[in-house]
Amino acid sequence: MRAAIFPPVSPMQYSEMEQLAELLKSIAHPIRLKILCLLQEKEMTVGDIRKEVRTTHANVSQHLAILRSHGIIDFRRDANFICNRISDGRITELIKTMRLLFCDREESRNA
Amino acid sequence: MRAAIFPPVSPMQYSEMEQLAELLKSIAHPIRLKILCLLQEKEMTVGDIRKEVRTTHANVSQHLAILRSHGIIDFRRDANFICNRISDGRITELIKTMRLLFCDREESRNA
DNA sequence: ACAGTTTTTAATTTAATGCTTAAATACATT
């Protein structure tokens, strides 16, 4: 396999590492990860999500707030309902990559 | 843009989400992220890493232990030096993807 | 304006993380 498919990656300033770590922390939770996977398919309300996740409405709402505060998701209001959706395409890509690397069977495990 | 470049991704069991969240948590720290970026290039000792990171030897060692306990890195002994290196190719891929998505300038920001 | 949804906020408790310091272990050299 060739070495230079990817362009040279940028340096790694500490501030960049801090920002990236912040972002990763915000998605490094089983419920938030699940929420992001669900939102890949369609927009969903707190209630919709709660059905898939086995916790309280309040808790789902808190997790959504965390994702929102990091600009990862977005919402629109429809009457009483708040429809949440992914707002940063990079997150969609990242989730896809992670699922390919770590959730699919026995693949791409070598350097 | 086409929808089906990627093969269908696997389901999302809660246990899988938990595992993945664990893994993400272990890399979601600025120092550990920096360590992983450094180890992309070459193997390094605690001392080598400490020069790049501005913290104590003990602290670097603790962060390395966390990465080791998740099977992300590996080491070999050379006299009293311990040379650390990445042991899971999927992590290399993940780091590369993240740097492309989030550290390079102004790119790939749209869905 | 009142009752019925849906969602958010706040307060509390509990658990997990991260850093610092100091002491211990592992190996090499003399």
Place this chain on the structure above:
DNA sequence: AATGTATTTAAGCATTAAATTAAAAACTGT
């Protein structure tokens, strides 16, 4: 075996994160 260097471990403390519960907002329909 004694000293020196590299690394790890352990204890203590401070900070942050997560879940639960209860109360408050935001909106709809009557």
